Amino acid sequence: MISKSSLTCESLIRKAAERIGGDSPRLDAELLLSHITGLSRTSFRAWPERLITPEQTESFERLVLDRITGRPIAHLLGHQEFWSLPLRVSSSTLIPRPDTECLVEQALTLDLPESANVLDLGTGTGAIALALASERPNWQVTACDVVEEAVELAKSNAREHGLPVQVFQSSWFASLPPGRFDLIVSNPPYIAADDHHLGEGDVRFEPTSALVAGQDGLDDLRLIVDQAPDWLNTGGWLLVEHGYDQANAVQALFRDRGFGAVESRKDYGNHKRMTLG
Ligand code: GLN
DSSP, X not given: OOOSSOXXXXXXXXXXXXXXXXXXXXXXXXXXXXXXXXXXXXXXXXXXXXXXXXXXXXXXXXXXXXXXXXXXXXXXXXXXXXXXXXXXXXXXXOOOOTHHHHHHHHHHHSOOOTTOEEEEESOTTTHHHHHHHHHOTTSEEEEEESSHHHHHHHHHHHHHTTOOOEEEEOSTTTTOOSOOEEEXXXXXXXXXXXXXXXXXXXXXXXXXXXXXXXXXXXXXXXXXXXXXXXXXXXXXXXXXXXXXXXXXXXXXXXXXXXXXXXXXXXXXXXXXXXXXX
C-alpha cells in the first residue's frame, strides 16, 4: 500500500512500475498517473519532485491494482490512440492495434476514385473507418458491426472527431442497405479457437467474437471473401487483415472467388498480415 502523505510523481511511478511488470511498466505507470492527474507524461520527467495529492494517489493505486490483474491499459484509460485519433474504447470491442494502422496505410495507396465509396466491415471502435475518413474527406465512408455497443461506440467516436462516417448494425453484409463500394476493408476475427495466445495479455479482456473465427480462424474471412464481390464496383478492392501465417490460405480464398491482382502485404513486423485483390 502507498502511504497517506503526499508523494512525488517520480517515486509513485517508479514503485508502481516495479509492481506492474510486463512489457512497458514505466509507460503504463506514467499513462495511469497522467490520466488521474491531468498532467502530461513529459511534465513528470521535467519535474520529478512534483507532489501528488493523497486523493490522486489513492485513485492511481486503484488503477495500478487493476493493471496488475492484467486489465488492458486502454480499458483503464477509456481510450486508445489510433492513427493519431484518440478513440473511446470499451470491453465490447477489440482495442485498436498499431498493426491495423498498416491496413489504413495500404488502403491509402490504392488507386481509387476521388469520392470513393468505402466500407469497413466489423468496425469495432470505428478505427479504420475514422482513420480513412480523416485522411480522405471526399470519400463516402460506411462502417458496420454486429455488436450494438460497438455501433454506438463507433458513432460516438465519429461525432467526437466530426467525421461523417455512417455506421450500421449488421452481421457482415447481412443487414447493410443496398449499395456498391470501391473499397471494402476489414479487420475481422481471425484467431483459431484453440490458439494459446487467447490466454495471454489484452485478448483475455476482449470479446471472443472479435477475435476467434472457427477452428482455423478463417470462418469470417471465408464469408467476407465469398460475399464481397456482390458489394464491389467493377475494379473495386477488398483489403483484409489476417494472421501472420494465413496469407497463403487467404490468397487462395480470393483467387477461388475470382479476384485478380491478389497479393499480400507486410506489416511493421515484416509479416504478411494483409491481403488484397
Ligand atoms: N491482432 C490481434 C491479436 O493478435 C487480433 C485481431 C483480430 O482477431 N482481428 O491480438
